[in-house]
Amino acid sequence: AQTVTQSQPEMSVQEAETVTLSCTYDTSENNYYLFWYKQPPSRQMILVIRQEAYKQQNATENRFSVNFQKAAKSFSLKISDSQLGDTAMYFCAFMKRYSGGGADGLTFGKGTHLIIQP
């Protein structure tokens, strides 16, 4: 079984600052995906960024980037030029990747509540 740990229950930064959210995971699998999901007050789960474990290059999506350290089992999310609309819960998630292309469910961390102050 996999576990995902987010050690920061809440973070607060000023608008336009850069913020990094931490995530560590524990697994015996070698092939897997990692994700960051955003959940604003609307409750909708929104995929922010994904990383395939077999790719060494860190994923980036506009202002969002990750620092993926496979050996350390660490997967942090960096948000640059933070905006008020980035205020939300952020969840780190793990999913095993099957060789035949299959997928099972996601294992989530408990989340980090990020507050962007004006």
Added chain:
Amino acid sequence: NAGVTQTPKFQVLKTGQSMTLQCAQDMNHEYMSWYRQDPGMGLRLIHYSVGAGITDQGEVPNGYNVSRSTTEDFPLRLLSAAPSQTSVYFCASSSNSRQGAGYYGYTFGSGTRLTVV
């Protein structure tokens, strides 16, 4: 394209009542799953399915049943509701990770807030 549709959005049940949370997707996704979200606990996997006729248990399956008779629908059944099942429930779907330019992860519905009194 509606994506993943969950109904109802809100529901109040009495202890012992039964109900079905509906989930439908129109993206022809093979994989579907149900999660519950409780305060301070993140989302936890209840059941998942890799295709019509195939389901499996997740982390917290007790008290819930599922079936997958079609690709589009994946209902979650509570046979005898208990106050411990008060939660927000999310359904999600995903394509086969072999397809397309890469694997894009699960798409979530907007959730059902269930209260059992």
